[in-house]
Amino acid sequence: MEANGYVSIEAEHFSSVTTNATGSSWMPIDYVGRTGPGALLNHPSTADPIAGDLRNNAPAAVYDIYFTSTGVFDVDVYRVPTLNHNGGVSYGLSLDDEVPVVIDGTHRSVTGSWLENARTHTEVRRTSIEVATPGVHQLKLWMVDPAVIVDKIVVYTKDASDAPPVTPRENGDGAFLFEGDTVCFDVETVFEDTANAWYVNRSGDTITDRGSFVGCEPDDGDNWSNISQSSLDANNPELGWRVKFPAAGSYRLWVKLRCPNTESDSFHLGLDGNYLQTFNSIGRAVFDWLPLTNIDVPAAGYHDLNIWIREDGIEFDRIALTNSDRRFGVAGYSFFGPPESFNSITPRLR
Secondary structure, three states, X not given: OOEOOEEEEEOOOOOEEOOOOOOOEEEEEEOOOOOOOEEEEEEOOOOOOOOOOHHHHOOEEEEEEEEOOOEEEEEEEEEEOOOOOOOOOEEEEEXXXXXXXXXXXXXOOOHHHHHHHHHXXXXXXXXXXXXXXXXXXXXXXXXXXXXXXXXXXXXXXXXXXXXXXXXXXXXXXXXXXXXXXXXXXXXXXXXXXXXXEEEEOOOOOEEEEOOOOEEEEOOOXXXXXOOOHHHHHHHOOEXXXXXXXXXXXXXXXXXXXXXXXXXXXXXXXXXXXXXXXXXXXXXXXXXXXXXXXXXXXXXXXXXXXXXXXXXXXXXXXXXXXXXXXXXXXXXXXXXXXXXXXOOOOOOOOO
16 A cells, blocks of 8 residues: 555565466565565576566566555565576566566676675666556566566655755855754755865866766766875866764765766765765666765864766765764665555465
8 A cells, every 4th residue: 555655565465476377476485585574486497488478478476556646656676686597587567457567687797786786685676657547556576587586666656765855055055054963965066166066077077967967978987996185186077065064973974876887886985175985886777865974074164075986977966964863765765665565455374
């Protein structure tokens, strides 16, 4: 049931499953996954991949969902990372009788993303569905390749991906100010090019305004990995913001960003023009809020937050700093998504 801007489903809590002509189907398995008591596996592992129209040829796990909202909604599928002999697996998703969208998992050749998925024991893939009318609809998970394990499915019916809201600035366009325990600002403020928000183009690359986010072009594989301060200041395209901190202490850095590929997924971080840390192999193909590190601020007052591009092509949308344990992102939950939604149907017994 939809509530609070999302529908969150543990994959093993299906309403029904189907079996195809060759005997393939879906089954719950215990003690696998990150978000619930188990996960959902299609079987047998020796089955052939499904060809043709999945609606006629593939088994499906079906989830009855009551929607109060209508529109085009993002859907995140959380999969336990597995591979086949081809180096990747696929599965399908659809709503009601629509043609399923085939979702490809990360291929083993995409080294950075695959290693990150293996480390977290989770791969998140995003697609979308369109809900035309309120009421009960059927979300269907389809087999394409055998031995795919799905942990969780989340449908986001409210775009809360920009949370938290942008906080005020000093005198309207001055330093970025905290509101309560958090400061949050749009990255594209760098195009003001003032002492409070600025950018620097270097090494033939350009910080570019892409409407609601910022990129670094051209995306042609340039890499500035030298972390000496002299090299950063001479070679790396740079973004910067002046923030007024209410007190000394540790502040959690959250960044909403996207990495088009594994050669565009890293940057260097600094405070007051001094290098702090490098983030590499971030592996986010869609815009997501990520909690990246804690920054130790030595004193209350004005401090500059610096980003030096490490690989061109990376894209930034919004930045937040907080001295609380708040989580940001869609529905305000962590990388593993919101808790399971209320199910008005008696849970299926194992």
